[in-house]
Amino acid sequence: MTRVIALLRIVPLLLMLWSGVASAQVAPLTLDEVLRSSARSAPQIVEALARVRQADGRALSAEGAFDTVFDVDARSRVAGYYDGTVVEARATRPLTGNGGYVYGGYRASRGTFPVYEDQAYTNRLGEAKVGALFALLRDRVIDERRTRRTIAGTDIDVARFEADMVAIGVQRRAVDAYQAWVAAGLRMRAYRDLLHLAERRRSAIGRLVTLGARPDILLVENDQNLVRRRALAVRAEQDVAGAANALSLYLRDEAGAPVTVSEDRLPEDAGALAALSIATTRAGPVERPDYRAVLARIDQATSRLTLAENDLSPRLDLRGEVGKDVGSVGLGGPNRTPLEAAVGFRFSVPLQNRAAKGRVAEARAEIEALGQRSRFLRDQITVEVQGIVIAVGAAERLAAIADEERQLAERLATAERRRFELGSADFFLVNQREETATDARVRLVDAQARIASARAELAAATADREALQLIR
Numbered sequence: 001m002t003r004v005i006a007l008l009r010i011v012p013l014l015l016m017l018w019s020g021v022a023s024a025q026v027a028p029l030t031l032d033e034v035l036r037s038s039a040r041s042a043p044q045i046v047e048a049l050a051r052v053r054q055a056d057g058r059a060l061s062a063e064g065a066f067d068t069v070f071d072v073d074a075r076s077r078v079a080g081y082y083d084g085t086v087v088e089a090r091a092t093r094p095l096t097g098n099g100g101y102v103y104g105g106y107r108a109s110r111g112t113f114p115v116y117e118d119q120a121y122t123n124r125l126g127e128a129k130v131g132a133l134f135a136l137l138r139d140r141v142i143d144e145r146r147t148r149r150t151i152a153g154t155d156i157d158v159a160r161f162e163a164d165m166v167a168i169g170v171q172r173r174a175v176d177a178y179q180a181w182v183a184a185g186l187r188m189r190a191y192r193d194l195l196h197l198a199e200r201r202r203s204a205i206g207r208l209v210t211l212g213a214r215p216d217i218l219l220v221e222n223d224q225n226l227v228r229r230r231a232l233a234v235r236a237e238q239d240v241a242g243a244a245n246a247l248s249l250y251l252r253d254e255a256g257a258p259v260t261v262s263e264d265r266l267p268e269d270a271g272a273l274a275a276l277s278i279a280t281t282r283a284g285p286v287e288r289p290d291y292r293a294v295l296a297r298i299d300q301a302t303s304r305l306t307l308a309e310n311d312l313s314p315r316l317d318l319r320g321e322v323g324k325d326v327g328s329v330g331l332g333g334p335n336r337t338p339l340e341a342a343v344g345f346r347f348s349v350p351l352q353n354r355a356a357k358g359r360v361a362e363a364r365a366e367i368e369a370l371g372q373r374s375r376f377l378r379d380q381i382t383v384e385v386q387g388i389v390i391a392v393g394a395a396e397r398l399a400a401i402a403d404e405e406r407q408l409a410e411r412l413a414t415a416e417r418r419r420f421e422l423g424s425a426d427f428f429l430v431n432q433r434e435e436t437a438t439d440a441r442v443r444l445v446d447a448q449a450r451i452a453s454a455r456a457e458l459a460a461a462t463a464d465r466e467a468l469q470l471i472r
């Protein structure tokens with residue numbers, strides 16, 4: 001008995017949990033859910049983010065030009081009159097603010113060397129040496145390695161802007177797919193309601209025909225109308241299935257696999273079509289990633305122009321070096337013991353340098369072309385956004401008219417149906433009123449869908465990341 005009572009107490013809890021799970025499974029699908037899923041798992045977005053990581057890799061590779069390099073060089077005579085052995089280690093680090101470099105090294109030798117290799121001799125503990133080279137004209141402000149680093153860094157920005165454009169496009173299509181599915185579901189419900197009217201009317205007409213109050217032909221006419229309405233409902237169901245299949249490209253599970261949503265998750269009304277909330281203030285062209293990508297490419301072309309102009313300058317490099325032998329005097333003699341310091345310079349000037357002049361002309365032409373592209377894109381964005389705003393306003397006015405038409409058509413259909421039930425209306429007329437009301441209802445759905453589509457297009461045109469669920 002005690003176990004039975006315990007089970008009776010548990011059963012309500014289990015039923016509550018089951019009902020909660022069931023309600024969660026059939027909860028209406030929201031636009032936010034679709035957008036979050038798409039932003040997380042859409043293959044195009046994942047691919048674009050991989051491109052950003054690829055640009056990060058190229059930037060890291062460009063930084064490698066400033067890596068410290070350590071090398072060791074050793075040489076020993078294994079046969080012949082001389083038996084000298086020399087080992088030299090050196091570390092070189094390029095300067096990040098100049099085209100030169102600094103270095104430090106250590107060299108030690110043993111044995112004898114010929115007179116033409118007298119510089120190989122060191123004291124017993126070897127020689128330590130540090131030095132540097134500084135560019136005074138060419139490569140002082142900019143050089144090839146710093147230009148590559150700058151361009152690689154800008155490539156990251158370009159990749160991010162392109163990834164943003166891909167993500168905006170994907171989210172825009174995800175909104176369209178969701179709204180098409182919702183609109184198809186609302187149309188399907190309208191045609192099903194129309195079908196249910198005919199089905200309910202058939203029972204009433206069947207009773208009247210049985211009683212002899214109405215002719216048999218009326219039942220046949222109603223069946224004909226019923227078949228036509230059933231065909232409309234079936235086509236609408238097919239449209240919903242097709243829209244759900246298209247939506248599965250953007251609605252994905254945690255593993256990234258497409259999910260085909262069932263029709264029991266359709267929202268209750270057209271409010272889902274207005275779920276996209278866009279910013280009240282319209283962003284300027286500078287907010288669009290494609291426009292910013294063009295500006296970034298202008299910066300890259302400017303860097304290449306600066307490098308080409310740098311190559312036209314003469315080269316004047318200043319170098320200095322300090323060395324000191326340590327330890328007891330070696331076979332080379334005592335003249336290596338004092339501190340040694342040396343300075344020098346190198347000067348060269350190009351007499352023609354047509355390669356650099358060609359790069360200058362190429363970079364200037366590229367900057368001009370990109371400038372014109374940015375100008376056109378800025379104007380295009382302005383016109384595009386303004387056109388969408390006009391379309392949104394027109395769609396909202398048409399939707400208001402469609403709603404008014406639907407209300408009037410439903411009033412007429414309700415009145416005609418009541419008259420028919422009272423026996424004072426024609427069967428053809430009542431069917432015509434009902435179908436007209438359904439057509440008005442479908443036209444209202446189509447008008448609401450156009451508003452939703454225009455608002456989604458406006459969100460994409462103004463790069464409204466918050467509305468498209470692209471906030472990182």
